[in-house]
Amino acid sequence: EPEVTQTPSHQVTQMGQEVILRCVPISNHLYFYWYRQILGQKVEFLVSFYNNEISEKSEIFDDQFSVERPDGSNFTLKIRSTKLEDSAMYFCASSSVSYNEQFFGPGTRLTVL
């Protein structure tokens, strides 16, 4: 069964460093998303991406964040200068159409020291 994959599973970085989180969505899906979940809290939407551009973004997704689909399979989230409060689990998701169920990857746990 096709699935969303994410790498790395765990990333530790120093405050102020740049990180890139990688995702491979399900191959025939057209909509891609990033969410984050701070430990013990609810899942929060960051950004959606369709047709090579951002469709929607939340207030969390400020200038420090960017997304890219550098090739036909990868979808990346970059945090330019990490802060302590960026420590969270980051989930990538994809869906075939915008209102269909979103399938989530296993997540990348980001720890900012």
Added chain:
Amino acid sequence: AQKVTQAQTEISVVEKEDVTLDCVYETRDTTYYLFWYKQPPSGELVFLIRRNSFDEQNEISGRYSWNFQKSTSSFNFTITASQVVDSAVYFCALTEGAGSYQLTFGKGTKLSVIP
């Protein structure tokens, strides 16, 4: 703005008991979609069900059933004859149909099934 409320933070049941997880939502749209996701201790988010706002039929899938009531803006989830493997955090989520793509999640209900 859309909102999802899961008032039950944690629930504990003994194996084989039935349990209902509550979800109440708010939206201004007439077209919207509701979802339930399961997050087991391993951390991944597993899709369980999607309902659209025009389909109020209840759904049953094995030991799982869902009760969608527009009149009370609720989309409750019942697990019949609970098992230890059902122990997880369950999230209810909502997306509005008109050009919005984001899922708005509730805070989740942590279900512990005790053997």
